[in-house]
Amino acid sequence: MPEAPHVVVVGGGVSGLTAAHRLRGHGAAVTVIEAADRPGGKLQASPVVGARVDAGAEAVLARRPEAVDLFEELGLGDRVVHPGQGSASLYSRGRRRPLPKGQLMGVPGDLRALARSGVLSWGGVLRAGLDLVRPRTPVQGDVSVADYIGTRMGHQVVDRLVEPLLGGVYAGRADRLSLDSTLPQIAPMARTERSLLRGVRTSLAGRGKAPTAPGPVFASLRGGVAGLVETLAERQGERLRTGTRARALERREHGWRVHLEGSDPLDCDGVLLACPAPEAARLLREHVPEAASGLEGIDYASMALVTFALPASAFPGPLTGTGFLVPSGEGLTVKAATFSSNKWPWLAEEVAEANPGEDLVVLRCSIGRFGEHATLQRSDDELAEAALADLARVTGLSGTPVQTRVTRWENGLPQYSVGHADRIERVRGAVGRHPGLGVCGAAYEGVGVPACIADAGREARRLAEGLTAHPHTTDATDQQGANP
């Protein structure tokens, strides 16, 4: 029997750990190297008033199968939880207002509901309605979210609805984000519909007629969604090396050599780069310059999450809903706040159990949009103070936290700017010409956890199949030689 190919996965976030899991399933021997002292990347949890609370990603989209299927596959099915009742609101024009009914990623499909919500001024609602009578907006190639939606419905819809909703995923700006890559539900309408509003309405009506109940939109794990990477890391065992950074790649006659900071290099048949784009670019620069250039063009947004545990009595009344989003023009520092104890009933239970008789609630505030460097220059204490002031303004809070946790995510979220899909196609085309080399992760085909899992699975399979079909090939020329 031929020896199992050895693949080194660079990066132990959810993408790298999933890829390692899949590669092993395809018969490869795998080593994961992770620069940080702990695995998991953007998935991380730590205790707040005695209960584990996610400090990075906190939920997965359950309407896509990849993450929920992986939970089941890993035996985590009994820990799966869904958000409790209630929805998020929007802090717009000086107060919290319900998200208008009948919208898709903030794009309204119901003018009356939009007007009733009070999120836009009357002028803004009228401008949105002009979409119904305006001629078709020709869209050739990719455009920015603000370009297309702003042309159809005006800037208030972009600034007060679409950008805050997109901000939750990308922390990005609508005038830079790609319509095709960040709003795949809306992008086809730009090519087929004259009126965007009608397109959204038709799309939502179609969903309403779907034959089966769609089920909860989001899922997580009791104890935090970080449990996913912890389980994957456990399965990896000693083949996961933390505190180990890949310094450089060297092409060998047979396979690759991965040079590490502070330890001996690793020789392998394949390398899968599951690290953020700037690191992947640096490692690829010498061997695949075209891919490196493409990856260097991907910007990242930094952000901070401030988690508070507060006495419920600090609020003027019971907190309702799961939190609120804030458009950038409202003069607040936070861009969103999650009422974690409301959103996740399991967390409320655990906080109550760990703090009998205290009635504490947990909230997470998110700070930092793409380009807001100055905001994040502040110290942790200043960020916490600003977040508390914003909570006071929006909810009437007037109390002192029992515990505060500030988590920084520098360059945490890749920005899918206009032309992203073409860029990624070029990068993948260039990488694919080098047998034994692969790339996956949040920078490519979706930043959400399920998208990362899907990407890791595809790339692991491609790499494993290539290594099995053409063992010990080092470049495209060798491969052609081996396959007349």
Ligand SMILES: Cc1cc2nc3c(=O)[nH]c(=O)nc-3n(C[C@H](O)[C@H](O)[C@H](O)COP(=O)(O)OP(=O)(O)OC[C@H]3O[C@@H](n4cnc5c(N)ncnc54)[C@H](O)[C@@H]3O)c2cc1C
């Ligand atoms: C604050 C925040 C909240 C989020 N919330 C959600 C959410 O609720 N739901 C959701 O679906 N998505 C969410 N996301 C997005 C999602 O969590 C990430 O896109 C995803 O986890 C990225 O996984 P990854 O493995 O591709 O990258 P990462 O998690 O960035 O992992 C890459 C790893 O590579 C390591 N590395 C880098 N360079 C090297 C090197 N040279 N050698 C070795 N290791 C290296 C890094 O240390 C890191 O651990 C959130 C993101 C952030 C920042």
